[in-house]
Amino acid sequence: MTSHWHSPAISRRDMLRQSGIGFGSLALASLLSGEERAAAAEGPLSVKKPHHAPRAKRVIFLFMHGGPSQVDTFDYKPQLEKDNGKELPFAKPRVVSSQTGALLKSPWQFRQYGESGIHVSDLFPKVGACIDDICLINSMWCSNSRHGSALLELHTGSDTFIRPSMGSWITYGLGTENQDLPGFVTICPTLGHGGVNAWNSAFLPAVYQGTPIGYSSVPAERAQIPFIKNADTSLEIQRQELDLLRHFNSSALERSGPDSSLEARINSFELAFRMQAEVPDVQDISKETPETLALYGVDQPKTNNFGRQCLMARRFAERGVRFIQVTHSYKWDQHGGLKNDHQNNADEVDQPIAALLTDLKRCGLLEDTLVVWGGEFGRTPTAQGGDGRDHNPQGYTMFMAGGGVKGGMRYGETDEYGYYAVKDKVHLHDLHATMLHLLGLDHTKLTYRYAGRDFRLTDVHGEVVHGIIS
Template identity: 65%
Template sequence: MKNHACHRFQRALSRRELLQTSASGFGMLALAGLLADEAKAAENPLAPKKPHFPAKAKRVIFLFMHGGPSQVDTFDPKPLLTRDSGKPYSGQRPRVVFAQTGNLLGSPWKFNHYGKCGTEVSDLFPNVAQCVDEMCVIRSLHGSNPAHGGALLKVHTGTDVGIRPSMGSWAVYGLGTENQNLPGYVTICPTLGHGGVQNWSSAFLPAWTQGTPIGNASVKAKEAKLAHLGNADASAALQRLQLDNLHALDSEQLSHWGVDPVLEGRIQSFELAFRMQVEAPKLMDISGETQATLDMYGIDKDPTDNFGRQCLLARRFCEAGVRFVQVTHSYKWDQHGDLKNGHTRNAAEVDKPIAGLLKDLKQRGLLEDTLVLWGGEFGRTPTAQGGDGRDHNPHGFTMWMAGGGVNPGTTYGSTDDYGWFAEGDKCHIHDLHATMLHLLGIDHTKLTYRYAGRDYRLTDVEGVVAAKVLKDPSSLKLV
């Protein structure tokens, strides 16, 4: 019997027998892997997470034009508006207007066809116009608030009636980030007005999803810094010891009181700040960039230096693995009067840097999986204000996307003949957010967070993915 047993033990197992005898072992291995993943996530919540389905974009750069660029003077040509300039407007007006306006005002700029796609762009953006084959211009955006504060919150957080997490925070909450030594969400020279920090706030989401500001709108990009990054009074070893002791005290507190998201978020923020001391200064230092790259962004030249530096930093942070980067041109696009001079000056500051960013991302192979979003909080009226200005218009305006799975060289949606109301393929702010999240591999209806007795999401209870904006609309079948 003994020899027989030995013989049986030494006999090679068939595949069927192997699976039958080791199936429970596979299960334990899988369970161990899951538990390890959970433990890792608890230890570092910024660790990368799997999307709901294969993503086209890994990261987002939001180029925010604070103040509200005029759609009919930039990316939405209106021949009838030009023809009827100076005449009274006889069409429908919004029930609620921000202020009174007068007769129709034609655009002082000409529109021309660009690229293989033939998309029309005004003379304001000669450099960006050279990149239209990479872009999908969405001409049918609409929101709900004609005031800057509410409109900024709507674009950034999906609501204008309360404090909610920003879209960058939602992206980091759903996907984590690719570099554990940097924040998942960075906002460069953000505005401190019209909602201020609430526009990059994590609100009730975990504190580690909060946007990290670099400077603010009142600081030149050349001088913008990450606050409290260095510690001249303590060595790295001493700081590590202090953090370990603090962590021990915090852990003891958590063991007595249970889950405390605020305290846990504070622990994670201290740890991230410690790790950032090594990597962040290197990214902020652009002295190693080639002269050709600096020239592409218009750095060290007027009037492009300031915004050019912001755009270059955005590329460097994305290249280093940051999930969401916002660049703000603030607060300059609010031309209630002197439209021609104001928009001319503003466009001259951002046109070359934006085109440089798109070209730089493409030549580095980053544009394919980086979603670039451009736009303001609303558009402008087709009627005149203050002689040659335009008032706020949230009912029909333009934003554009490039890279990251966007259908390139296309336009989406339309406004009426004069550019006041979105008409064809209307795209609400909720739809824009749903489309952005879809390109990141996230089903916007499933990215939720339980707070105050209900499940919240960026798109609230609305939002439809704009299929025609996608290069691969079949990805909607994965949702």
Template identity: 60%
Template sequence: MKRHVQPFEAMPNDIAGDRRRWLRTSAIGFGHLAFASMLPNASTADPPSTRTTAGPSDGETVVAHHPARAKRVIFLFMKGGPSHVDTFDPKPMLDRDDGKPLPFDLPRVTFAKQGNLLKSPWKFHRHGESGLPVSELFPNVARHIDDLCVLRSVHGTNPAHGGAALKLHTGSDQFVRPSFGSWLVYGLGSENDNLPAFVTICPTLAHGGVNNWGSAFLPAHCQGTPIGNASRAAAESKIEYISHPSLDRTQQRRQLDLISAMNQDHLRQVGPNASLEGRLRSFELAYRMQTEVPEIQDLTSETQTTRQLYGLDDPVTADFGHQCLLARRFAERGVRFIQVTHSDSEVQWDQHGNLYQGHSKNAAEVDKPIAGLLADLKARGLLDDTLVLWGGEFGRTPTAQGNNGRDHNPHGFTMWMAGGGVKGGFAYGATDDYGYYAAENKMHVHDLHATLLHLMGIDHERLTYRHAGRDFRLTDVAGHVAHNILA
């Protein structure tokens, strides 16, 4: 039975200190108790809309800081850095001044040598009731523009893939920090006891690698569960060893009970051990996953119409379509954070040259699957409480690299959100006339994270974790919620 978490009653300092130290170091469920102690007092009569389900082994109900707009996140990560001025941020002056020098100074640090201005090879057209412009690269996504909140003023600080990817995923480009999926799991847990709260489908192993979905110093259960990696076809990417080759469920249960009893006896003798407790918890989750994961990974139950919607019938779109369809299947079963990565070892979105060929190839692979995901979520009533986030670690420069490429640009780029309580058919912020720098309603990566947490019912300044003598949070000592994008 679920029970509501109330803050601990006051107790003598020596007892209270021992209790707090024990709770902070224990990984089996008490991370959520520590989180709950920071929340406002509430009774069991609080309205259901202000609650979220605690982690799978906690048996507790955690109350969010405010009513959540979204229950889960699907992050569509375009590794390499798609060009905003060629996708969702048209620049007429860039077309007009093609071939001329940039009329203002370059950033102090640039990744590579840049030339004159380079106009977009693609035309932009207005779509939907909102009339927002979308490049010819995304004709299918353009049909959903009235569901998209286009963030045109995102910016970071690091012009290198590794640092920028880490910044986007963890809030830091210099240190190992928990990923924002892990922070969500720490704060809110999962809605399904039999599944991980955080999965990452075909993640890249480069430029941050496992740190992009790692839990760092947060409890071990907050870490993302990878399904394959970017070097493997999505259809061949499975959660490994999901069934035991020789032991049935009853025998496995007896084996786990014995292991648990032995280790609990050890813990009683030596005291709390977060690593050991996290490992025991992972054993239990792996045992429970056998009941649902095989069915989720088996797409044969999907209709031909659905398979075509995601582009599984086309070799160009089949791989990313498979990932997007898996994301929907995990989302509808209560997984809190699902990441889908578009990446390959040859092209990615990193067009220092061959801009037209590279971006055309990449967009063709993801356009139909993304549109299919949005349509499917909406048809199933899931888009209202699922926040879809699209983007890369940075954008591209409006200046040319060589004759037909663009350099890295963290100083101003575009991401978009859909569903989950954001305004649809809405463009927020702006870059300058050429698309180099964020200029209006600037949204730093910390602001993006603060806004994501807010939509999930969390105050980013109050979601903290004490480690190494200080309180850490996803947004460090920065971050502001972009209230103007909220529906």
């Protein structure tokens, strides 16, 4: 008996291989890993209802890779200046990165800023001018003194295991307000000290992974999502290819039944196609006014690179991206040469950070945008190598602004020299819990079942720091 069934001239697999170049190579190979756990086709990035009324809609995280010194930036310690050169009068931590000597005063003066009168180092005069919008958390601490582990703890909540990043958790919990863009982007991220694990989705569906725009070794003006433009095939032809591919895949779904892997692939290609039209416009800062470009320091060699990153962060924020990370990498690790290198670093970021806060405020975005600043740990108040400081996870400073946070305040304290957090201590788990709370998410309820266990960003830890919430 002759069969009436004929095999297609081209298989779905061949079609994927041949037509996927334009809309499939768009930095989305990562979205196709872990497909077996991918979200359903009806829209994994669609806006989701929070657990409670949110104060913030999005996060911009300004990551200072290397570990800025708290006693030289935002944690004023007059006793350190008085006792310069003396031995630390109490025990140093049992586990340290390396050995340090006597107390070393800050080479910078601290001045009072704003109506709050908070002291800020001369390293950050422009950020100091914004201090009434900023909450300094002077009592941060974390669990690890090594860059790689501390960086992962900051980004994922774990210093020992591969876990989803905070941007992935937030996008998983809330979706994104713009279906033509990823929910989570990271601008010029570092490839060291954990690398892609700092923005990966781990066991969460791959669609929640961060999309990198350039890398730390690429100047911001050249930072792009790979293959964002296809010079060989027009958007119209790509759309036709994608429609045909979707037809093949949909037919396969009808025959096989639910298949989360295939559904995720369909979603990935659709998002990639939409991004080709949306992303170039977001990254095109030539449409900004000369006054705005000058505000961010794009017209100055020293501030151009980080200024561009901060300006792009604002543009992604106003387009509805849920989590945007901007990285100043890898420059803050001053075991020696503190005065020269910390000064150069601050000269690169002070104006752009202040510009971002000012711009968000004048655009009405600061009210519901949570800006977070900090490194993977702080530095010791004791000297290393004559003019340097060692890693210090025992007590350091991060700051938050906007998004329901009280401005013009200092929360928590380190000891009189700035070594240990001693009052109202805030662990990274507490920081994560507070960030989620401001976004309307209960950190104990934002869970994902994997390998027979419910996981969360804060693991089994974390308390919301209500004292900083307005």
